[in-house]
Amino acid sequence: MRPAFRKSCLALWAFCFTVAALAEQPARAEPHKDRYVILVSLDGLANFYFDDSRAHMPNLRRLAAEGARADGMLCSFPTVTWPNHTTLVTGVPPSKHGVIGNAYYDRAKSANVQLILDPVYDQDELVKVPTIYDVAHAAGLRTAGIIWPATRGSKSLDFTVPDMGGPEAWTQYGTRSWLEELRSEGIPVDHYHTWFVDKSGGVQRDWMSTRMAVNLIEKHQPNLLMVHLIETDHVQHRVGPRTDDAYWAVAYGDERLRELLDAVERAGLKEQTTFFICSDHGFHPVTKEIRPNVLLKQLKLLETQDDKVTTRVAIGRPEGGSCALYIHDDARRAELTAQLKQEFAKLEGVDAVYTPDQFTDIGQPTLTQDPRAADLWLSCRGGYTFSDSPAGDQLIVAKESQIGTHGYRPDQPDLYATCVISGAGVKPATKLGLIRNLDIAPTIAHVLGLDLPNTDGKPLPGIGD
Numbered sequence: 440m441r442p443a444f445r446k447s448c449l450a451l452w453a454f455c456f457t458v459a460a461l462a463e464q465p466a467r468a469e470p471h472k473d474r475y476v477i478l479v480s481l482d483g484l485a486n487f488y489f490d491d492s493r494a495h496m497p498n499l500r501r502l503a504a505e506g507a508r509a510d511g512m513l514c515s516f517p518t519v520t521w522p523n524h525t526t527l528v529t530g531v532p533p534s535k536h537g538v539i540g541n542a543y544y545d546r547a548k549s550a551n552v553q554l555i556l557d558p559v560y561d562q563d564e565l566v567k568v569p570t571i572y573d574v575a576h577a578a579g580l581r582t583a584g585i586i587w588p589a590t591r592g593s594k595s596l597d598f599t600v601p602d603m604g605g606p607e608a609w610t611q612y613g614t615r616s617w618l619e620e621l622r623s624e625g626i627p628v629d630h631y632h633t634w635f636v637d638k639s640g641g642v643q644r645d646w647m648s649t650r651m652a653v654n655l656i657e658k659h660q661p662n663l664l665m666v667h668l669i670e671t672d673h674v675q676h677r678v679g680p681r682t683d684d685a686y687w688a689v690a691y692g693d694e695r696l697r698e699l700l701d702a703v704e705r706a707g708l709k710e711q712t713t714f715f716i717c718s719d720h721g722f723h724p725v726t727k728e729i730r731p732n733v734l735l736k737q738l739k740l741l742e743t744q745d746d747k748v749t750t751r752v753a754i755g756r757p758e759g760g761s762c763a764l765y766i767h768d769d770a771r772r773a774e775l776t777a778q779l780k781q782e783f784a785k786l787e788g789v790d791a792v793y794t795p796d797q798f799t800d801i802g803q804p805t806l807t808q809d810p811r812a813a814d815l816w817l818s819c820r821g822g823y824t825f826s827d828s829p830a831g832d833q834l835i836v837a838k839e840s841q842i843g844t845h846g847y848r849p850d851q852p853d854l855y856a857t858c859v860i861s862g863a864g865v866k867p868a869t870k871l872g873l874i875r876n877l878d879i880a881p882t883i884a885h886v887l888g889l890d891l892p893n894t895d896g897k898p899l900p901g902i903g904d
Contacts, residue, residue: 470578470662471888474863475712477656477699478665478883480524480587481692483672483845485680485721486511486855488689493681495690498697499859502714506861507869507902514720514849514856514876516801516816517541517761521555523719523856523876524588524667528570530880530894532802537567538589539803543811544756544765551756552811554589557603561592571880572596572663574889580662583655585648587665598655602667606632620658626650641670642691649695656702662887666699668692671718679724679843680853713862713886713903717879720845721854723760723821728836729788731755731762731817732829738782740775746830753779756813757825759846763813776814783815787835788823791848792816801848818848864903871899 488494489508515526515533517540525538533539541555552559562570566589572582576595584590586602591612593599600613609618609631621628626647634640634647645668652666674688696716703712732748732755735741742750753775756763764783766775780792793816795805804812819825824844826836847854858874864886877896884891886903 469888470575470580471886472580472662473711474662474887475660475703475708476663476715476883476886477652477703477712478527478663478715478717478879479696479699480527480665480667481671481696481716481718481857482520482667482669483675483720483722484689484692484718484857485853486718486857487681487721487853489857491681493686495686496693498693498700499716499857502696502700502716502861503859505867506714506859506865507871507899508860509858509871509874511852511855511873512717512858512876513873514854516803516818516849517758517846518720518849518854519555519758519761519846520672520719521588525566525570526876527717527719527879528572528587528665529566529568530571530877530891530896531568532877532895534798534802534804534808535568535895537565537809539809539811540756540758540763542756542758544754544763544813545811546765546767549751549767557589557591557601562590563592563594565589569892570595571883571889571891572665574884574891575663575887578889580887580889581659582663583659583661584665585651586644586667586669588667598659598661600628600631600651604632604635608632621651621654624654626654641673645670645691645695649698652699653702656699656708657706660706660708663883668695675722675843677842679841680722681724682841685843709862711863713860713864715879715883716857716859716861717876718856718858719876720849720856721851722843722845723847723851723853725822725824725842725844726838727788727823728826728828728838729762729786729819729823730826730828730830730834730836731757731764731783732827733832733834734782734786736829737832738778741829743829746828748829753814755817755825755827757827757846759824759844760819760821761846761848762817762819762825764815764817766814772814779815783817788819789817790820791818793818821847821851821853860899860902866901869901874899 522533522538529536573595583598591601634643671688740752881896882899885898
């Protein structure tokens with residue numbers, strides 16, 4: 440099948456699926472057009488910071504005291520940005536919503552396909568199920584997304600700029616009339632690409648995202664506003680969690696939150712607004728690197744020239760603390776699956792090897808369900824990360840300095856995400872216990888008086904009643 444034709448078929452299928460699912464919703468009361476939800480993702484804000492005295496988060500802690508706080512939030516596997524942001528707005532795992540990682544490996548093309556930063560697919564080509572913003576928009580509510588993952592080309596966002604690089608990305612995929620309005624207010628939206636490619640540009644990007652959100656709150660009042668703030672994640676990748684720089688980034692994110700709270704006050708919407716402050720994963724510090732492709736090379740399942748892969752029977756595609764293994768040889772799939780499970784289970788730092796019979800447990804599709812699916816998934820211990828490098832003969836390589844990453848199994852406390860829900864419809868000092876990110880979209884739907892069909896999550900008790 441030609442790539443362009445296959446892509447158009449995928450888009451048509453996803454669109455029809457969404458329309459059919461929305462059409463099957465039962466009749467119910469009108470959506471709450473006088474209610475507002477602001478979903479803020481503080482990317483990489485681990486739950487452990489909440490009880491850490493070094494973490495300066497007065498605004499987030501005040502919201503928790505005035506509302507509800509989880510003891511941690513279980514994320515989707517792998518615990519990386521694109522699948523988890525999609526779970527937050529769909530209420531289903533990657534096996535159902537289709538965003539199976541930050542990337543996947545295309546066996547036919549023998550190449551990685553990036554999903555993170557939306558370089559390939561529009562929302563309706565990538566996300567297989569209705570999102571909360573699809574349902575809200577279809578119900579006549581106003582919606583907005585600021586660099587929210589997997590929203591490129593969304594037809595359900597009244598105001599949007601995607602989380603994409605490229606000097607023309609916002610011009611092509613952003614809401615043009617809104618961008619013109621922001622320019623007229625002196626918000627430097629045309630600097631976004633420059634800040635995007637600058638390694639230190641996360642600070643400016645979060646500052647601008649907050650300015651844009653304030654504009655929406657004060658002037659356009661969307662019923663559902665999604666804001667993705669990134670600097671906490673950037674800093675921890677560079678130096679690791681619980682470091683001086685990480686604590687600065689946590690405080691910086693909390694300051695951006697304060698600006699949103701102040702804007703709601705100025706707009707006179709405090710009594711009608713519910714804040715959902717979430718993150719997409721926690722973090723582990725890393726000092727060692729595991730190289731699955733070196734082991735595959737030693738097993739004669741991969742060949743290289745000048746440290747570049749030239750031939751592969753199997754190949755690894757890392758996601759930080761996890762790694763997807765792909766097998767090219769259909770005839771040997773069963774044999775190689777058994778062999779690779781045994782070989783990788785012995786490797787230093789590896790703490791789990793998942794085969795397709797276990798994929799339901801980790802929320803990943805099998806190859807019969809999705810042609811992009813892996814044949815095995817690996818997870819490693821804290822202190823380790825996976826690399827795609829096939830260079831040399833060392834399977835374990837020490838890092839020059841500590842970094843941080845995520846992607847690991849979500850059942851580890853340091854990988855628990857943050858969740859605080861506060862404002863209209865939330866009783867002070869509510870304890871939610873350990874929750875799942877699957878429950879966020881259904882809870883938002885409940886607050887806004889919407890039906891989000893076919894979710895695995897459930898509305899959290901005591902929120903929006």
